Structure formats: C-alpha cells, structure tokens
Amino acid sequence: MPVSRRLRQLKGLLASLLITAPGLAPAAGAAEVLELRFDGLELPVNLEQLDGWSRSPSGGPGDGGDLAVWLDLLDPGSRQDLKILLRAPLLRDTSFGQQLLDSWAGSQMLARLGDLLTTPDGRSSTAVLQTTLQRLLETRQDVSTIGLLRALPVQRLSLQLDGLYDLALQWRQQIDLQRQALQRLQALALPERRTVPFAFGERTSLRARRQGLVVAHRPQLLPLEIWPAPAPAAQRGSVPPDRPWLLMMPGLGGNADQFGWLAGELAERGWSVVVLQHPGSDGPALKAALDGQRPPPGAETLAIRLADINAVLAAQRRGELSVQGQGVVLLGHSMGGLSALLAAGVVPEPGLGERCRKALDRLPIANPSRLLQCQLPSTQLPERSAPPADLRGLVLLNGFGSLLWPRRGLASLQVPVLMVGGSLDLVTPPLEEQLRLFLQGRDPRSRLVMVEGGSHFSPVRLMPTDEVLFRLDAELVGVDPARVQSALLRLTTEYLHTLEQPLLLPAQRRVHQGVTLDVLDAAAARRWRAGLEP
Template sequence: YIPPETLEQLPESLLARAGIDPVVISQFLYTRQGEVLLQRLGEVIQSGSGRSGFYGLRAALILAAADEEGLTLLNLLRKFPTPEMRLDLLRAVEMAEELQGLVDRSNKAISGVMNLAEQQAQAEFDLLPENPLELDGAGSLSWEKRSFRLKDNLRKTLKDPKGRYVDVDLYLPERSSTQPSPTIVISHGLGSDRGTFAYLAEPLASHGFAVVVPQHPGSDARQLESLLIGVAREVTEPIEFVDRPLDVTFVLDELERLSTQNPYFTGKLDLKRVGILGQSFGGYTSLALAGAPINFAQLDTDCAREEESWNVSIFLQCRARDLPREEYPLRDDRIVAAIAINPIDSAVLGRQSLSQIKIPIAVIAGGVDTVAPALEEQIRPFTWLTAPERYLILMQTGTHFSTLAESEDAEGVKIEYPPEVIGPNPALAQRYTKAIGLAFFETHLTGRSEFEPYLSAAYIRTIAQEPIPMGLLRFLDAIQLESLLR
C-alpha cells in the first residue's frame, strides 16, 4: 500500500534534477569511496539477471548527468544499460533497518551525553565567576598577518619531485611585552584551506597568541579540484595520513630556524610549547601530533568490513591501510595541548593509539554529523582517552560543517553546500568555537588558571542557546556509554 500523498509526490521525485557535472560524478564514481557506494546501491538495484547493478549504475549515473535532461531518477532508470532492472526490496528493507538501528543508538548516546552534561552543569554553577568574560569576541591587541611558502626538500615524490611546498598564514600579535607569543597551529580538513578558520585565528591573535595556519597540499581545496577535473584519481592519497602531521612539524622546524636567522621572527614565537586545533582530517592530524600513532591492526579489523559500514569517514580512514607497514613517528613533543573538532579516528587510531595521548585534549562533536558520526568517531573514542585533562563537547544539532566558514582566499574548487548540510546557524557554532578555543588554550597553553572555570559544563551551559544546544563532559567511560545505549 502506497499512501496517496506519496503517489502525489512521485512525479516530482522522479523528475527532481541533481545539478552535478558529468565529469565530477564520473571522477567520484571511479574513486574507492565511489565504488563502495556503488556496491551498496548495487545490492538493491540489480540487472535483469539478478546480478549486482554496480556497473550498470555507474554507466547510468554518468550518462544521465551528461544528458540534456540531467541527472534525475527517471533519467537514471532510462539510462540503465540492461533491458530489465530488478529491485531487491528485501535487501532495501534490511538496509533501512540497519540505518534505523544506527540512528536510534546515536540518538540515545547524544541524548545521554547531554543529560549527563546538564547534571554536571547543575553541580558546577556555584563555581562560575560572578561577571564572566565574553570569550567569543576580539581581544585588545593589534595583529599582523603574513603569508609565505615553505619548501620541504626532504619529502620528494613522483607528484612533487622538487619537494613538498607548504603555504602558511601567520597571525602575529603586536605585544608590548618582550616575551614571545604562545603559539597555536590550526589544521584544516579535507577540501578546505588555510582561510577556513581565519575567523578563529584573528581573535586568537588579538588575545596575544601567534597563530600558524599551514595548508596541506595533498588534501586541500586544490586537491579536491584536481579530483573533479580528472587530474587526481583519489580524494586523497594514503600518504596524507603521514604528510599532514609532518607538515606541522616541518613548519614549526622552519619557524625555529627563521627565529634565529630573520629579525622579523626573532623573539616573536614561543615554539617550545605549542597548541594545535584541527577539524575532521585536521582533527586526526591534531591527535597524531598529540601522540596517537597510526594503528594498522585496528585498520585491518575495521576495514575488512568497510563495504558494510554506514560511517562515511571509514572510507577515508581505510585509505591509510595502503601505507607501507612501518612505524611512523608523528608525535611532536612541542605540542602540549590539542583540540580535535569532528575528528576521524575510530579505525586509523582506535583505542590503543588514543589511550597513548597524555596532553590536555578537547574533542568537539556535532550531534547530526553524517560524515564523522558523533557516536562512532568522537563519543566512543572519548572513552578510550586516558589523559587526565580531557573534555568532550557536544553541539547537539551541529553538523560536520557547522564550524567551517567560507574562505575569503579560497583557491581551487568552491563547493556550495545546501543549508540542510551545513546545519542551523553556523555563525553560532563558530562563536562557540572561538570561546572554547580561547578558554582551552589560555588554560592549558599559557597556564592561566583563571580561565579554568570556562572549561566547565556550567559555563558551556550558560553560553549555549537554540538552535544549537551544547554540553560538556570531563569524564565518560565505556560502561557509562553502554548504559546510555540500552
């Protein structure tokens, strides 16, 4: 039985056009991530003989996108290369039930974390300052931004035979003190660039921090453009799981060298104690530099079931499985405090690696993140952390893109995400990020204990507002999490 309202919507659904360039969809469908998606769809949409619709779907999607009518569901059916097509409704129902089960567990975890955070907040309200500071605004210092390119001659590849070039933005505060500025690194995510978090770098500089923002050339906006125009064949290469942390270490090394050779840098940067903040792939980068090594054993376990996973980030994490099997010393002892926003870490790092982090660590999750799901990539991994100073911050209605701002200096492809993908009020999520970042780094990088109350469930509760409720936990173990999921 099909409800009348569904029948009324059917013609519109069949003719709804997805404005996707045929070259773009062709390139994506030949990546590992695209092929996994086709395999899943091919279990439901089959050829007339009952075989997987993998190849037929790929051909139909590309042909429909190139057709004048465009990529619509009706045109996709027309372009399917076999005279007959089968739909495995039983498998479709099974998949729907799998997804619903995951959604239910995720909702229980998110609701449970928010409830625990509320309980913690109620117990802490008396500890808040009488006149709390507004941490999401600019500080009193002027600052200067300098952009430059560094070349790492030690990392030469077929792709970069002359070495790896790393573009850097440096935000330097104009301090009256002769003391060097505490330094923070910001690591962008896949497909972003060094302008994505300019909204965060600028106020941090105005509060006295030197902010270093490298652009990771193998996983930035230009890399995504290379994929879409056919120059690159993968979203990113496996070596990026090594090169990203090495980019940060290389830039810090170069800044140390410049501090001894260039008067502009001399005495400006404290590079002995450095903080780092990263988002998504940059969140992984932060965790790796904080002391979590690549975990090949966990990758082998999780990636054996890669094609069965609904966790989109697993497709990227499993690329690390193709790295040569050796130890990669990615930890940088100069990193003494780290924030990971929407990190991807469950397979590439896992419990064994995350438990090795000993420095203060904050994990920020979005409750409706469909790329790096909060339960699998942040909430459960948080239970694996053993660092004494650890924080789980949950933006209940935050997405994978809530904390990302449009880059004014965008290079390469510019992707327009629809509002439902970005989520509600990203400006509010970015205000949260500024407040959390300042409180965390003032506390754990500069050692200013007066900022500790701002890293509390009570403070987070006071600044949280609709449409993005937010909560903070200092502790959550596996037993507590399992009880939330019952």
C-alpha cells in the same frame, strides 16, 4: 510511525501489487523490467510505465499505464518524493561524474549499489553500472535514476528493497540515536555556567601574514597564514613565559582563511598561530574535482599532509617562522584532526582492513567518515615517527578515527586533548567518532565537549568564494555558526590556559549566547556512555 508497522504496510502494498498488477514481459534491448524484491516478495515493474508516470506533473495516469493506478494510491507527499527520486540527477556534471567514478570513494559507493541492483541470476550489477554511467556521461550532462535504469544493457533487473530500506533505516536510526543521546546528555547533573562573549570579531590591527615555505616533498611553496602574537604591551593582560604556539589544519577541502576567525582571535589574546593550507586536498583541489579536472581528494592525501605538518614544525624550530612559543598545540578540523592525531604519534591499531571489510558491507551513510578511514589500507602512509618532543596538547574539532582506534583509543597519547563534537554532526557522529575515542584517554586535563545543535560545519567560517563549493542546507549548518564559534573561542582559550597553569577545565554545562556546550571530563563522559547502554 514504528518501523515494524512501516514494514507491514510496505509488505502489504507490495503483496497487493503482486497479485493484481498486469503481466509484464521484458522487451528486447535495454532494461524494461525492474523486479522489486522485498521480504520474499517479487514484483515486476515496467520501467517504461514508471518513466511515464514520473513525467506526469498532475499525478494522473499520464503515460504510466496500469502501473500509475497503483502508484497513485500513495499519499501525495510520497508520490512527489518518488517522482523527485526518479527524475533528479544522480550526477549533474559530466566531468565531475567521470572523476567521481574513478575515485576510491566513488568505486566503493558503486560497489554497494551494485549489490542492491542485481541481474536476474543474482549477480552484482557494479560493472554494468559503471560502464553505463560512463557512456551516459559522455552523451549527456545530467543522469537521472530512471534514465540510468532504462539505459542498463540487460532486459531485467532486480532491486533489493530490503537493502535499500536498510540504508534509509540506517540514516533514520542514526538521527534517532543522536537525539536520544542528546536527551541523556541533557539529563546529566552538570553545574550550569553562563559565559560572557568576548569582543568577538572586533580586531582592528592584526592581519595574517601569508608566507610560502620551501619544502622538500612539494614542487611548489607550501602556503601558510601566520598570526604572530603582538608585543606584550598590546596584549590583553600579561603573557606567561611558557605559552605554546598553535598549528592549525583545515579539513578535507578546507582553506586556511576559513579558520582565520579563530587564529586571529587567539593571536589577539597572546597565542601565535600558523594555519596550514594543504594543496591537493584544499578548496582549489575540491573545485578542480567539481570541474572534472581531477578525482575528489581523499585519504590518499594524508601522507603529504603529515609531511606538511612535520615541515612546518621543523621550520619553526629553525626560526624560519615569525612565531614563538614554548611547545606547540596541534588543532585540526575533521580530517585535519585525524592528521593531528597521526602527527602526534597515535598509530592505527592492527586489523583495520578486516574492520573495514565489515564496515563497508553496506554504504556507511550514517557515518561517512568511515569511507575515509577505510581508504587508509590502500594508501601509503609514512612510517611511524616519534611525536613532536615539544607537543603540549591537541584540539580536535569534529575529529574521527573509530575504525583506526577501536579499543585503545587515545590511550597512547601523552598530552591532553580538547575534543569537540556537535549533536547534529552526521558526517562524524559524536557517539562513534568522539566519545568512543575520548573514553580511552588518560590525561586528567582532557575534555570532551558536545555543542547542542552544532553540526560538522559549525567551526568553519565560509568565505564569499566558498559559497560555490558549499551550499549547505540549514539542517547541515546547525545553530548559528557565528554564535557557536564565539563559544568555541572562549572554550579554547580556557583549555589553553590549563596547559600553562595548574588548572582543570571544570565539567559543566555552559550557555553562551543561547548556545549550550556540555563540557565533560572522563567521569562525566563515562556516566553519559552508561546512560546510553540498553
């Protein structure tokens, strides 16, 4: 249904309710009346009746009083969705909820919600929301939407439905935009190639060697997974003498073993690999946050991540790691990709604070990576250091940085980049977070790759111990991750070959076990971008 028609229908419903709803007077004590404001209309809703209606399983009036008569005019699906919204826990765990409220990201979300839920004189309810949530979390395990509203210590509240609808519309528009972008991408005239999968996942002899590295910036050893390439006789084919080694960085909350699938396969094919695990922003840190032992990790961990990268690079140069190569390729997923860009010497452009003030005027639900980007002005990053002298290239899986580099993008980068995104990625949307950066690059060997049906989590191989932390719906997982990973393995090996030989990865549409990868050079990426312009 067109958005304008939905707006007219909602406005008409609110108008009829405003005219015919019974008079509602605020009761003493906690909040009893929620005033809905939309497009100039004001509708008082009795929270006690709304609470009673939400508890009624049959959809009948129940304890909803006169309000139930009007709410039951909604279609059955909408009624059920509204009841779920009202009764579902906002926070399911007391300890985690308190840690989330103390985090930078949690405070930003609460501030934006406070702007939508205001006191009768129009002031933000942020402070009241925070103190009420903390009080509720101390006395109960779950806090629902209706429970929070009724517990707020003001008699009357105003909910700005315009802003709430704008948030929902923002999400829908992002999904529609990415769907249209995929259609434009599929319309590009690219030569098609069907690739044959490797013998994926059939390694027999290679195993990672775990090593703890002594580093000056951490009190404990830095955990590494090391995958040295086997001797040349055991490798498939000959090994060029100028082959680089790879340093891999997982994303926020990620573990080294989640990328063992890629590290082991590349080692089998002749590239030595080291996979970093960053204590403080890895799986155990995320679990500690869920258990209420610490705030969720965020951009404040970037400084120590960069120190980890520099320490590993220095250790390899000193011969303390059993990996060899002529130069290094940095490979990172999500925040690991951002770490790789910063380690490569790409400095955020001036004015990030002002750009973030505009970006955070409303919750960035259509691009959550902006919360991480906008935490950077409040963190202490190390001073700019020169990029590694032996840096050969970058591989960025679902990377981001549109607010950090809005104009120059990757123009200052002196090495080629393989930048991979997914058409279903709603965490780092590809049009903003990959295409925009890629278009500013200069190296003719760089490539932008869109995985049709790929999500933010497609490159991640979840281990049995991760299932507690990552319970992802099918919509967030995208097409079969194993097939996507097989396609990414072949693509990555071909890209790495271009760093060793005078080759260019051709712009093409690759079909690999039913997974389509659109490989774009700079010219094809510009044609795609031009097709998206109004």
